[in-house]
Amino acid sequence: MASPPATPASATEAHLLLVEDDEVIRNTVRMLLERYGFTVSAAADGMSGLEMFRERRPDLLLLDVMLPELDGIGLCRRIRELSLAPILMMSARGDALDVVSGLEAGADDYVVKPVESAVLVARIRSLLRRASFTPAHSQAGASGAGSHARGGDTTTLTFGDLTIDTRGMEVHRAGQPLALTPTELRMLLEFAASPGVVLERRTLLSRVWDHAWHGDTRVVDLHVQRLRAKIGAERIETVRGFGYKLRR
Structure with a gap:
């Protein structure tokens, strides 16, 4: 040390x-x-x-x-x-x-x-x-989201049966709450802010982990796998050679 x-x-x-x-x-x-x-x-x-x-x-x-x-x-x-x-x-x-x-x-x-x-x-x-993350850019709205509704202090993004309350920091699937770690939640919010847009692994490392890219992206791949298991494997698409994107 x-x-x-x-x-x-x-x-x-x-x-x-x-x-x-x-x-x-x-x-x-x-x-x-x-x-x-x-x-x-x-x-x-x-x-x-x-x-x-x-x-x-x-x-x-x-x-x-x-x-x-x-x-x-x-x-x-x-x-x-x-x-x-x-x-x-x-x-x-x-x-x-x-x-x-x-x-x-x-x-x-x-x-x-x-x-x-x-x-x-x-x-x-x-x-x-x-x-303790609060995503200011996600609160402003996600372009291309299936649905985006504001009511009082709540901003909700909807993708099929998946709903994301970006102020309350809560995610539900088919009405059931999902227990996401802070890292998984931040990754989901990055995807939800740009649905349909491919995010490279090094971009996710920078935005979610605050890491400079050094060639090892296993931490990204494993968290994508964990997130898929919770929100549905079909929601996050692998774009080979580039990265991942949230299906619109």
């Missing part, structure tokens, strides 16, 4: 839960994040991390993949049964299986250790912004 810059960015009141079995890494990351103003709880194994999550309900979780008792993938799945809180997975190898397994389990993003301090903090802040 690289040492932090001499002058950290402004502090935040967010409470983070770090689950990491390596004591040196755990203490180093904890001190780094506290230096940036975060409140940090830390656990050394998966079961302790799960219990700590239930007791403290943090705003964001950082989970190592390789954990004793309950590994990071299993812990991520257990957390997703309880909460939509943002989850950042940490992999020592960047192994494709680790990355895919973590994202399929419900993680929002991942980093490969060792990770630069500035990168880690930027990823955390991006996830926290996403969790």
Whole structure:
């Protein structure tokens, strides 16, 4: 872990839960994040991390993949049964299986250790912004949407049996509420803002994850798969060689 810059960015009141079995890494990351103003709880194994999550309900979780008792993938799945809180997975190898397994389990993003301090903090802040995201451009209306209705404080976009309340941050399918993670919701809103328009993977990385494109788009593909499973696989079309688009 690289040492932090001499002058950290402004502090935040967010409470983070770090689950990491390596004591040196755990203490180093904890001190780094506290230096940036975060409140940090830390656990050394998966079961302790799960219990700590239930007791403290943090705003964001950082989970190592390789954990004793309950590994990071299993812990991520257990957390997703309880909460939509943002989850950042940490992999020592960047192994494709680790990355895919973590994202399929419900993680929002991942980093490969060792990770630069500035990168880690930027990823955390991006996830926290996403969790409190209010899409101004979506509130203004989506060109080409099946239906767009305003009433009082509610703006609703309708695509067949799918309705998106862009102010209430609620999505319903055939009248039933959908439990979307903040990342899935933000991705859906990006698609809904431009129905029928192809969004490249690097565009989605920039808009949804605040990432510069570095060639790895697995995080986008896995989230598209998860979103399809919830809103209907037929709604998001793959345009080979380019990206994805929401069917009008």
